[in-house]
Amino acid sequence: MVAYDLKSLLEKVRKERPLVHNITNFVVMNFTANTLLAMGASPVMAHAVDEVEEMVSFARAFVINIGTLSEPWIEAMFKGGRKANELGIPIVLDPVGSGATSLRTTTFRKLIKELNLAVVRGNASEILSVASDEIRTKGVDAAHDAGQALETARSVAKEIGSVAAITGRIDLITDGDTVIRCNNGHPLLGRVTGTGCAATTTIAAFAGVTDDRLEATSAGLAFFGLAGELAAARANSPGSFMVSLVDALYEISPQEFQARARLEEA
Amino acid sequence: MVAYDLKSLLEKVRKERPLVHNITNFVVMNFTANTLLAMGASPVMAHAVDEVEEMVSFARAFVINIGTLSEPWIEAMFKGGRKANELGIPIVLDPVGSGATSLRTTTFRKLIKELNLAVVRGNASEILSVASDEIRTKGVDAAHDAGQALETARSVAKEIGSVAAITGRIDLITDGDTVIRCNNGHPLLGRVTGTGCAATTTIAAFAGVTDDRLEATSAGLAFFGLAGELAAARANSPGSFMVSLVDALYEISPQEFQARARLEEA
Amino acid sequence: MVAYDLKSLLEKVRKERPLVHNITNFVVMNFTANTLLAMGASPVMAHAVDEVEEMVSFARAFVINIGTLSEPWIEAMFKGGRKANELGIPIVLDPVGSGATSLRTTTFRKLIKELNLAVVRGNASEILSVASDEIRTKGVDAAHDAGQALETARSVAKEIGSVAAITGRIDLITDGDTVIRCNNGHPLLGRVTGTGCAATTTIAAFAGVTDDRLEATSAGLAFFGLAGELAAARANSPGSFMVSLVDALYEISPQEFQARARLEEA
Numbered sequence: 001m002v003a004y005d006l007k008s009l010l011e012k013v014r015k016e017r018p019l020v021h022n023i024t025n026f027v028v029m030n031f032t033a034n035t036l037l038a039m040g041a042s043p044v045m046a047h048a049v050d051e052v053e054e055m056v057s058f059a060r061a062f063v064i065n066i067g068t069l070s071e072p073w074i075e076a077m078f079k080g081g082r083k084a085n086e087l088g089i090p091i092v093l094d095p096v097g098s099g100a101t102s103l104r105t106t107t108f109r110k111l112i113k114e115l116n117l118a119v120v121r122g123n124a125s126e127i128l129s130v131a132s133d134e135i136r137t138k139g140v141d142a143a144h145d146a147g148q149a150l151e152t153a154r155s156v157a158k159e160i161g162s163v164a165a166i167t168g169r170i171d172l173i174t175d176g177d178t179v180i181r182c183n184n185g186h187p188l189l190g191r192v193t194g195t196g197c198a199a200t201t202t203i204a205a206f207a208g209v210t211d212d213r214l215e216a217t218s219a220g221l222a223f224f225g226l227a228g229e230l231a232a233a234r235a236n237s238p239g240s241f242m243v244s245l246v247d248a249l250y251e252i253s254p255q256e257f258q259a260r261a262r263l264e265e266a
Numbered sequence: 267m268v269a270y271d272l273k274s275l276l277e278k279v280r281k282e283r284p285l286v287h288n289i290t291n292f293v294v295m296n297f298t299a300n301t302l303l304a305m306g307a308s309p310v311m312a313h314a315v316d317e318v319e320e321m322v323s324f325a326r327a328f329v330i331n332i333g334t335l336s337e338p339w340i341e342a343m344f345k346g347g348r349k350a351n352e353l354g355i356p357i358v359l360d361p362v363g364s365g366a367t368s369l370r371t372t373t374f375r376k377l378i379k380e381l382n383l384a385v386v387r388g389n390a391s392e393i394l395s396v397a398s399d400e401i402r403t404k405g406v407d408a409a410h411d412a413g414q415a416l417e418t419a420r421s422v423a424k425e426i427g428s429v430a431a432i433t434g435r436i437d438l439i440t441d442g443d444t445v446i447r448c449n450n451g452h453p454l455l456g457r458v459t460g461t462g463c464a465a466t467t468t469i470a471a472f473a474g475v476t477d478d479r480l481e482a483t484s485a486g487l488a489f490f491g492l493a494g495e496l497a498a499a500r501a502n503s504p505g506s507f508m509v510s511l512v513d514a515l516y517e518i519s520p521q522e523f524q525a526r527a528r529l530e531e532a
Numbered sequence: 533m534v535a536y537d538l539k540s541l542l543e544k545v546r547k548e549r550p551l552v553h554n555i556t557n558f559v560v561m562n563f564t565a566n567t568l569l570a571m572g573a574s575p576v577m578a579h580a581v582d583e584v585e586e587m588v589s590f591a592r593a594f595v596i597n598i599g600t601l602s603e604p605w606i607e608a609m610f611k612g613g614r615k616a617n618e619l620g621i622p623i624v625l626d627p628v629g630s631g632a633t634s635l636r637t638t639t640f641r642k643l644i645k646e647l648n649l650a651v652v653r654g655n656a657s658e659i660l661s662v663a664s665d666e667i668r669t670k671g672v673d674a675a676h677d678a679g680q681a682l683e684t685a686r687s688v689a690k691e692i693g694s695v696a697a698i699t700g701r702i703d704l705i706t707d708g709d710t711v712i713r714c715n716n717g718h719p720l721l722g723r724v725t726g727t728g729c730a731a732t733t734t735i736a737a738f739a740g741v742t743d744d745r746l747e748a749t750s751a752g753l754a755f756f757g758l759a760g761e762l763a764a765a766r767a768n769s770p771g772s773f774m775v776s777l778v779d780a781l782y783e784i785s786p787q788e789f790q791a792r793a794r795l796e797e798a
Contacts, residue, residue, distance in 0.1 A: 027296050027311050030560065030563065031296065033726075037725055043671070044671035046600065047600065048601050054635075070338070097310070139324060191303050237512070237514075238513065239516070240513055243775055247770065248771075334579065363578070368586065459565035503570075503780075
C-alpha cells in the first residue's frame with residue numbers, strides 16, 4: 001500500500017473547505033457542485049470571460065472540463081487558466097470526449113500545451129487521443145482499458161511536468177515515473193452520468209489542500225471510488241445509487257478513508 | 267393488444283447500447299443522460315456548431331429538443347439534422363413549449379419542413395401549435411387533451427412521412443393511418459420536470475435498434491410509462507418518485523416489459 | 533407570531549398553479565423546476581432575448597437569478613424585466629455571488645436601479661455588496677450573518693419601494709420598516725447546491741398569488757425552511773436530504789404550513 005496520510009488530508013478539506021472554481025459542462029454542473037458540498041469543499045461555477053479571472057483568484061483549485069464546449073467557453077478556459085497559473089492555483093483538466101470530435105481533441109492538446117496543468121484525468125480513450133488521431137471514442141465512453149493508455153499517460157505527465165490519471169475499472173495515476181494503482185470503485189458508477197467529472201472535481205478539492213499532486217490525485221480517486229463502493233452496498237440501481245453516492249461523500253470519516261483506500265504502487 | 271416483440275427490442279438496446287446524441291435543453295440534460303444510461307443506452311450531449319456533425323455521425327439516433335433555444339443552438343440543430351439525414355440516422359424531435367412563443371413555434375415548423383424526421387413527440391398543445399396560431403400554451407405544460415390533437419398529429423405524420431406521438435394522460439401514436447394508444451403512465455410523471463423529454467430520448471434509444479418507427483415510438487412510450495407505474499408503486503412524492511423512476515428504467519426486464527406494456531390499436 | 537393566513541395562501545398556489553418564469557443559472561435549473569412542480573406551481577425556463585418578452589407575459593411571477601451570467605443573458609434579464617414591469621408581473625431577484633466579481637455586483641446594482649423589483653433575496657454578503665465595494669464574498673457562500681446586513685437590506689427595500697430578504701441561519705425580511713424574522717430552516721440546506729435559488733423561486737410562486745410582498749416573501753422562506761426541517765427528520769446526509777426536501781415541498785399540507793411556520797416580528 002502507498003503510505004499517504006489520507007486521514008489528515010480529508011480532515012484538512014473539511015476544516016478549510018477549499019473553494020473549487022469549475023468551468024464544467026451543463027450536464028454535470030449540479031452533480032459536481034453537490035459532490036463538492038457533500039465531501040466538505042466549496043463549489044463555484046463561473047464561465048463568463050468577463051469574470052473568470054476575478055473568480056479564479058479566490059479559488060484554491062480550478063477545474064477545466066471540456067464536456068460541452070463552445071468558442072466563448074474555450075476563451076474563458078484559457079483566460080481563467082492563465083490567471084490560475086500566474087497565482088499558482090492548481091488546474092485539474094478533464095478532457096471529456098476528446099477523441100470523439102476534432103474540436104475536443106484540438107482543445108485538449110492546446111490546453112496541455114499552453115497552460116501549466118497540475119492534473120489531467122480522463123478515461124483511456126481520452127488520454128490516448130492526445131497522441132493519436134486514430135483514437136476515436138464513441139461519444140464520451142471509453143473504448144479502451146486503462147492499461148492500454150499508460151504509456152501515453154506517462155508522456156502527458158512528463159510533458160506537463162505533473163500528474164496524469166486514467167480512470168476505468170481500475171485507475172492508474174502517474175507522474176511519469178511512479179505509477180499508482182487505485183482499486184476503489186464500482187461498476188454502477190458507469191451507469192450515472194458525470195461520475196468521471198465528479199471524480200475530477202474531488203481531485204481538485206484535495207489539490208486545494210496539498211501541493212503533492214500525486215497524493216491529491218490518488219486521494220481524490222480513492223475517495224470517490226470508496227464512496228461508490230459504499231453506495232453500492234446500499235443501492236442496486238442507478239437512481240438510488242446516485243443518491244447514496246452523495247450521502248457517502250458526506251459520511252466517509254477520515255479514519256474510514258484511511259482504512260479503506262486501496263492504493264498501491266503498480 | 268399490438269403484437270410487438272418488445273422483449274427482443276429491449277434486449278437489443280441493452281446488448282448494443284446505441285449511442286443517442288442529444289441537443290436538448292439545460293433543464294433536463296442530466297436527467298436525460300441518466301435515463302439513457304439507466305435503460306442501457308449510451309448518451310452524448312453536444313451542441314456546438316463546430317462539432318455537431320462529427321458527433322452525430324457516430325450516433326444511432328439524434329434527439330432535437332427545443333426547450334431552451336438560442337440562435338447558435340438552432341443553427342446546430344439544422345446542421346446536425348442535415349448530417350443525420352445524409353447518414354440515415356433517425357431524428358426524434360421534441361417541440362418543447364411550441365405554441366408558447368413564436369420563436370419556438372417557428373423553429374418547430376421549420377424543423378418539420380427542412381429536415382427528414384423519424385418521430386415528433388409532443389404534448390397536445392405543442393402538436394396543435396404546428397397547424398394553428400391560435401394555440402397558446404401556458405409555458406411548457408399542455409392545455410389540451412391528446413384526443414384533441416389527433417387529427418393534427420395525423421397530418422404531421424403524413425407531412426413527415428413517418429410517426430407523430432401525443433403524450434398526456436394517455437398517449438396516441440400514429441403514422442397517419444394506424445393509431446396506437448399507450449395506456450402506461452402515472453400522474454406523478456407530471457410532477458417531475460423533464461419526463462416528457464426523457465420519454466423522447468427513450469423513443470430515440472429504441473429507434474436506434476429498429477427501423478420500424480411506429481414500433482420504436484410505441485416501445486419508448488410504453489417503457490417509460492411502465493417505469494413511471496413501477497416508481498409510483500414505491501414512492502408517493504416527486505423527489506423519491508424521480509429516483510425510483512431511474513431505478514425502474516434499469517430494473518425492468520425484457521419479459522416484464524413484454525408482459526406489462528399496454529399498447530392497443532385505437 | 534405574525535398573523536398571515538398561510539393556509540389559504542398555499543391552497544391558492546395549489547389551486548391556481550401560478551406559472552413562474554425563471555431566468556436562472558445552469559447549476560440549479562433542474563432543481564428549481566422540480567421545486568416549483570413539487571409545491572404545486574408551474575415552472576418555465578426561457579432566456580433567449582428573442583422570446584423572453586413573450587414568455588414572461590403569460591407568467592404570474594418572474595425570477596431573475598444571476599448565478600451564471602453572460603452578456604446575452606443580462607440583456608434578456610432587462611428585456612424580460614421591463615416587460616414584466618409594464619404588465620405588473622412581480623419580479624423576484626436573486627443576486628447570486630454578488631460581491632465575488634464586479635460583473636455580478638455591477639449587474640445586481642443595475643437591476644435594482646433600472647427595474648421595478650418586488651423582492652430581492654440574497655445571503656448577507658450578497659445584500660451587503662449592493663452598498664459597499666469592500667464586501668468580497670468567497671464564491672457564492674456568505675461570509676457574513678444576516679444581522680450584519682439588516683441595515684443594507686432596509687436601504688434596498690426603501691430604494692426599490694418593496695421587500696428585501698436576507699437568508700442564512702435565520703432569515704430577515706423587511707419592507708424598510710417592518711422586519712420579520714423566519715426561524716424555519718436546517719443546516720443541511722447549506723450542503724445542497726441551489727437551495728437559496730429554490731427559496732427564491734418559492735417566494736415567486738407565492739408572489740404569483742398575493743400582492744402583499746412581505747407576506748409572499750415570508751411565506752416562501754417559511755415554506756422552504758419548513759420543508760428543510762421535515763427532510764432533515766428523514767435524512768441525515770445531503771443526497772437523501774435533497775430527495776426528501778422535494779418530497780416535503782409536495783407533502784406539506786396547508787394546515788401543517790400554518791401550524792409550523794415560525795415567523796415573528798423582529
